[in-house]
Amino acid sequence: MLNPAQCVLYSGGAAGTEQFFGALAESWGIEEVNYSFEGHQIDRSRGVRVLTTEELGLKDVSLTYVSRLMNREYTRAPLFRKVLQSICWQVSSGDEVIVVGAIQPDNTVKGGTGWGAEFAKICNKPLHVFDQPRSAWFFWDKDVWTEVEAPVIEHPHFAATGTRFLEDNGRIAIQDLFARSFKR
Numbered sequence: 280m281l282n283p284a285q286c287v288l289y290s291g292g293a294a295g296t297e298q299f300f301g302a303l304a305e306s307w308g309i310e311e312v313n314y315s316f317e318g319h320q321i322d323r324s325r326g327v328r329v330l331t332t333e334e335l336g337l338k339d340v341s342l343t344y345v346s347r348l349m350n351r352e353y354t355r356a357p358l359f360r361k362v363l364q365s366i367c368w369q370v371s372s373g374d375e376v377i378v379v380g381a382i383q384p385d386n387t388v389k390g391g392t393g394w395g396a397e398f399a400k401i402c403n404k405p406l407h408v409f410d411q412p413r414s415a416w417f418f419w420d421k422d423v424w425t426e427v428e429a430p431v432i433e434h435p436h437f438a439a440t441g442t443r444f445l446e447d448n449g450r451i452a453i454q455d456l457f458a459r460s461f462k463r
Contacts, residue, residue, distance in 0.1 A: 280462040281435055283307040289372040289438040291315065291365055292323030296379040296392075296441025299450060301325065303457050314368045316361050330365060338367035349393055350385050363394055366440060370398045373438025375405040377456070379449045380442045382410045382417060382424055395440040405433070409452045411442070416452065432460035 288304040290297045292313030301323040304311045311326035316335055321327070340363050346353050353359060370376055376399035381389040388396040388408060399406040399419070406419040407430045417424040441449070 281432060281460055283309045283461045286310065286432075286435040286437070286461070287312060287372075289314070289369045289436065290323075291369055291440060292321035292327065293443060294322045295443035295445040296449065296453075297439065298322040299445055299453055300377075300439040300441075303453060307457060307461055307463075309461070312372065314365045314372075316365055318358070319361065319365070330368060334368075335361055335364040338364040338371070340364065340367065345394060345397075348397055349387050359391075362391060366391075366395045367398055369438045369440060370395055370402060370404060372436065373404065374434035374436045375432065375438070376407070377432065377437060377439045378406070378408045378441050379411065379445060379453065380408060381412050382408055386424060390442065392441050395438075399438075404438075409441075409449060409456075411446050411449050414448045414452075429459055430456065432456065 287310040289312050290300055292301055301311050305325055313323050313327050314330055315321050315327055316330045342353055342355055378388055378396045380392040383389055387393045408417050410417055416427050416430050418427045
């Protein structure tokens with residue numbers, strides 16, 4: 280088990296999954312870094328790290344590449360590009376990545392959340408996804424999702440992202456994950 284006082288959660292502070300992870304981190308005494316940028320609306324005010332235009336540019340991604348990788352079309356809006364860049368900061372900062380969402384038949388995760396999971400794969404970061412529709416945890420094992428019973432956070436610096444539409448089973452899964460991972 281990890282000592283919460285030595286841990287850092289890297290996230291984005293958005294409504295839903297990220298807000299819930301942040302609130303739990305705060306209750307456990309875990310440091311929190313929420314990457315944001317000018318004009319971005321977030322639900323967490325603790326540990327906000329506003330990225331400059333230059334810093335966002337360091338994590339620039341080709342929207343054509345992301346669309347092809349994710350098997351879907353993404354908007355070309357500047358705001359969306361900044362969201363993808365800030366997710367890259369989250370994933371790059373953590374030594375492992377936890378996502379709450381829905382794994383699709385093509386092995387990607389649904390929605391914008393999916394970019395965090397795909398970027399974790401590209402970076403070879405340990406990646407766990409709680410699939411809300413299946414109410415189960417999965418681990419990305421080289422090129423396949425493997426269902427796991429009761430994962431734990433193994434690295435003191437971890438990233439978390441996920442759906443804005445966090446359901447009760449997702450909340451319980453995150454609470455149980457914290458209880459298994461950190462000592463009080």
